[in-house]
Amino acid sequence: MSSAARSARAPVPVLDIGGTHVTAALVDPVTNSPLPFSVLRRPLRSDATADSILGTIALTALDLPAEHGACWGVAIPGPFDYDTGMGRFTGIEKFEALSGVDVGAGLRRRLADRAEHLRFLNDADAFAIGEYHAGAAAGHERVACLTLGTGVGSSFLRDGVPVHDGTEVPPGGHVHRLTLHGRPLEDFVSRRAIRALYGRLTGVAEDREPPDVHEIAALVKAGDPAATEAFRYAFETLGQALAPWIDRFEATAVVIGGSMAKSWNLIHPALSVKLVPAGGAVVHVLPARQPAEAPLIGAARWAQDTWSATL
Incomplete structure (x- = not known):
């Protein structure tokens, strides 16, 4: 068997780099799933020195079993x-x-003979590709995937490939670059925006921190009207900003992931009412099926596909 054939069957090593953590895993290229017990997660300080950041990432990667392919998939947020x-x-x-x-x-040097090639991709694209191959986006030729957390991450896929250019998608394929009423979209829908609006609605003093988003979500369930309004406004605004692009891209589904997606019963009604106007084309608004594993699966597929294209 050739080295290329052996590499194609070997587990694909991947890294998912976020602002607070890094995850390393080995993904089975046949089943599109991380191997049991191979997923390792370590805290990561995004305000640390370059040497510290790269060292933490490499240390996590080196903790993986050494039997894997030569090409790594690395999901990392932009700008990059x-x-x-x-x-x-x-x-x-x-x-x-x-x-x-x-x-x-820097990573190749620290990983030495463990990393012959690295294939980088945006973390939102990795999530989307993972959901396309093993989650809620499967079967949709055109789909938009959003990750809702500190901000709004996004990826528009056509046949499983991210679309970054052209008139069908927002600039770079990034929803967070959109503006509304002359202001960035994340001034209306983001962790800080929801907290700030709740603070204004409840008269929280400027020198006091308003509750975090998960606490506001709990207040919605308890019947707090200000918390309910903060969620409704944020996600109706997101739907309003996103709707023209969903129509232009002819997406048949919008898949939602990220930490805020845990409050699906609060997000879905507000987002859908603006995203799917009465009488408009059917657009399925779906929760991610692989919220934690999708970025790992997507990074592995990206490494496989882009590496294979060079052989």
Whole structure:
């Protein structure tokens, strides 16, 4: 059997890098699922030095069993040059130390013979590709996937491939670049926006921190009208901003993941009422089926597909 054939059957090593943690795993290329007991997670400080950040990521990767393919899939948030592996994190208050740093070279050096190739992709694209191959986006030729957490991550897929250019998608395929009433969308729907609106509605003093989003969600269930309004406004606004792009892209589904998706019963009604107007085309608004594993599965598929294309 050739080395290429052996590599195609070997587990695919992946990294999912976030602002507070890094996850490493081995993904079975046949079943599209992480191998049991191979998923490792370690806290990561996005405000640390470049050496500390890269060291933590590499340490997590090196904890994986060594029997895996030579090409890694690496999901990482932007701004990032995914083709060259260079960080572009200036002015976003996370991973600032990696701005202008060759992350690919730094990881390959630390991983030595464990990483022959690295294939980087946006973390929202990784989530979307994972849901397409093993989750709620399966069977949809055109689908938009959102990750709702600190902000709004997004990916528009056509036949399982992210679309970043053209008039059918927002700039770069990123919903967070949209504006509404002359302001960035994340001024209306994000962790900080929901907290700020709840604070205003309840008259929380400016020198006091309003509750966090999960606490506001609990208040909705308890019948708090201000909490209910904060969620309704945020996600109706998201639906309003997103609706023209869903129509233009001709998406048949919108898949929702991220930490806020845990409050699905609060998000879904408000988002759907604006996203799917009465009499409009049917658009399925669906919760992610693989919320935790989708980025790992997507990173593995990206590594497989892009590596195979070079052979």
